[in-house]
Amino acid sequence: MSLAGKVALVTGAGTGIGKGVAIALAQRGAKVAISYNSSDAGAKDTQEKIDEIGGESVIVRANVAYKNEIDTMVKQVAEHFGSIDILVNNAALQLNFNFYDHDEDTFDRLMNINLKGYWQCIQAVVPYMKPKGSGRIINISSVHGKRPTDFDTVYSMTKGGIKMLARESAIELAKYGITVNTIEPGAVNVGQQGTKETKPIVPAEVAEKMKKEARDIRKKFPMGRNGLPSDVGSLVCYIASDESEFMTGSSIRIDGASMLL
């Protein structure tokens, strides 16, 4: 499964899942635009890892909450590589605020990045995919598009919105040969990341307890481990390839069956 010659734009590629996806795409020969907003060092690290495997990449910066930044970023990528074949919508914010800690402002911030940002990135790349009669749009959502989080209501509202954005985009863009699919990862090991304002998902004392009970991990993850960015990356590569041509409007849960327990 080769992606040689394809151009992929991955948002949020400086950290976590986005980094894993960018590297996986480069491994298959795609030219990768590493888009980031705040993790400058992370984006450079992604580029270094792609350099190591002999891949081609470019770093671009955009806050996907703003349409003008998205448009500039997409134009930059198209000018640098000559086209855009694959968009991976991945840049998202999770605040882990309790239900009553959210307000109008936090609602807007999450909605603007996670849902509006995904849509406007799609809107921005379509003009480049349309003339080719093909394109791949892959939304990284979450199992929390279906199952509630119990730690960030607005986050899962945005993911519920992405589910429908993807279905609508799939039927609307099918006439251009563009497919739109959604990946719903469960818990993925993403290493150190996040910003000062985001609260830890689990309080420290709970985290400590969980560590002690590591042997019980199968009770949460039947495969005996949680996900890795590279797990999501492999799936992205399949969807990005020509082999997935007839698959559109689909959602694929990738969580080692953790949601089934």
Add this chain to the structure above:
Amino acid sequence: MKLQNKIVFITDADSGSGKAIVNRLAAEGAHFILNSTSGGEDIESNLQLLKAFGSKVVVTNINLCKSSDLEAMLEETARQLGTIDIFVHNNNVVKPASVETCEEQLFLEIINANAKSAFICTRAIGKQMSAMQSGKVIYVSSIHAEKPTGSSFAYSASKGAVKMLCREAALVLGRDGINVNVIELGPVEGDQEFFQSDISTLYDSYQYKVPNANLGSHDDLAHLVLYLSTDEARYVNGADIRMDGGFLMHYMDFKMKRP
């Protein structure tokens, strides 16, 4: 009288669904706070009817996305009527919005009207209900929380968001004895106008896609709202109830029951 002296807050009371729900719940003895974008003008006849039923009514017209306005209103109505027992979020802004060409302003208008208001209201009213350790939250949503419209991605995305709000709130508010559910209503007479699409054939001959070929109405919706408002529904929580007469189960056109 299933709702004797219960206080009900309904948003978009001016809509067809709002009027039907108000009339049904009034017959069971409820009192109302009605958020009416016409300031009560478009619901004159309903207000007369409520008077006849003996319902106490406060008509408001506030921005449901603004916590401060909402909290001030809740404080005031708590003095006048009492605290809210039943909250029915009934906003339903449908406007065409293409993924490819929609403007940001329209997208936000639809998301805010349908989803943000649901969250901001639930948060404010949920606090009040939690203090009483009881309450019912009911979102009137749409089958388009699951089925794409082919005409307004912003609409279906807003309804997808409400579906997740319901599930989250069912956990958080559920711990305080509050039930939170969402009704995903299917087509009623005239809906084909709202969902005209070049892409989706869903609303072509839509009335016959209901297996028994009888379209539902807002009165059907009102019956379900009443059930979810009572303690008979105490074990229904975090549920999305599709109410469409089996419309979304439709598959084979040639088997449709036609007159």
